[in-house]
Amino acid sequence: MEKHNYQRLVTIATWVATCVAVTLLVIKSSAFLYTGAVSILASLIDSLMDMGMSVVNLLAVRYALQPPDKEHSFGHGKAEHLAGMAQAAFITGSAIMLLFSGVTELLDPKAIQHSNAGISVMVISTLITFALVMFQRYVIRKTNNTVIKADSMHYAMDIYMNAAVLVALLLSRFGWYWADGLFAVLIALYICYGAFGIAKDSVQNLLDRQLPESFQIQVLNCALAVPEVMGAHDIRTRQAGQTKFIQLHLELDDKLDLYTAHKIADQVEDKIVELWPEADVLIHQDPQSVVPQEKKLELE
Template sequence: MPHDALEAGPGKLAPAEARKITGHVTRLSVMVAATLVIAKLIAWILSGSIAMLASLADSSLDLVASLTTFFAVRYAATPADAEHRYGHGKAEALASLLQALLVALSAGYLIHESWNRFVDPQPLDAGAIALSVMGLSIALTLGLVWAQTRAVKQTGSLAVTGDRAHYFADLSSNMVVVVGLVLALVGIERADPIMGFIVVLWLFWTAFTVGREAISALMDRELPDEEREQIKALAADDPRVLGVHQLRTRASGPFIHIQMHMELEPELTLTQAHAILVAAEARVMAAYPAADVLIHPDPKGRAAPHGNAYFGRDGASSAGPADDPA
């Protein structure tokens, strides 16, 4: 499969380029979130709408999450050092996990506020101002989501993906808030807290999806199967390579880490085997500039069992499901 046919993901851009793209879009995210927090705070003070309060709380947490993402993507792209030999890429996953926790907490708070307003409905004031603010919110959020989608396609950033998930939820919740405001203005006062409950459901779903992806990254989930097949094909694209097995991969922010065993003719000298491995690393890194590649050479048919079987390294000498458990 051609490399370009694969969906964008970590490792496919040089770290400096990925940092430039994610840095731009996270700055934009912070600016949009700050603007919406100020506008919604004013609209809530003037209108007293619980649905507007729900949207304000969501935007406030989005601002915190966007600031976290802003710093996380920069830290994640910094080079490895003596204390973090695998780099700092998991900062993106930690930022996404924090986003999920914040959204879940806000949803819990909004359940309480929505219930109180449902039991004791209140008329809304300054409804036109509230509707104008929601229109502004929808327009700014649409622009931000478009920019984030482009950044995710280029970098595969988990942190930006999590931030985008918040704003996708915001689009839906903002539209729901508009419906609640309109219904409340025509006399259906309980429509406002009911819309608040619907926003809560969106928040919980967002927290679940973002948290699930963050935990998967922190648990070193393998790259998708099509990516793994692409890596195998690149590594084996040399008639001197007799097989590739025990491929292990994981993503870490803008980086990926790749390990594999490569079967070679037993009679090769160490210098010859080294040259083949270096050429294979170069092929993989041409497609994945932010990859850390480690290849272990095995003499074809003579590789005694080695490594730790607990991690799937059983020393088998032929590629197949039994010796490539991932």
């Protein structure tokens, strides 16, 4: 998609997430003070972390969207993956705090006051969060942005968390007061699991993990779609923010002059950029006779 539309969608998504986080923080704080339910405290702590992460996301996206400069010739896209690491740290911190509160309540369960008010707040929170996740998934389909993807994953977990809190509140109304603490502990463990997934994905991107094999096959097909290309090898790919970095060697007829070889490489690049307009492509031209046999076999 066009860079302008990408920037606009990502920026809107981060601002919407920030506004939602603030709204949820306010209403959940009121509900916890009114009911004293530790399961609502669990959701409140998570919303506090959401707000912190949304602020980090705003700063990261703003920085990542800056064009390449003299000191950052490959752009600033990896700021998005650093934000993903920050998200994982925030989420883990909230899980630890929540685990402590849940265990404390589980050991000494108490009746929840004004549970109806708590239930109403959690229903409203769930509906708001669901609407945000639907919007974020639309943005992800359009941009495949790492920060929005991680943020959406966390808000999707919030929906399950809110449902768990609702179950805990309902069970507490029937005298099962231990449910409040138990669900807080289970939610904390679930949050830790989600944080691990976010951290793992962010680390792999920072380490320049190769893009999926299906992507590389598409790159190879783009090269082979140009009639003069006799093969391709050493396909290397990685991603930083929006930008996909693609490198490959083309196998061409030995007798081609440099100008013709360059024009063929331009055609291959055009086909790649047609599929991924945000791609940064680097192509090397090799005479077919100098390509080692093992590299040719690699593509079969």
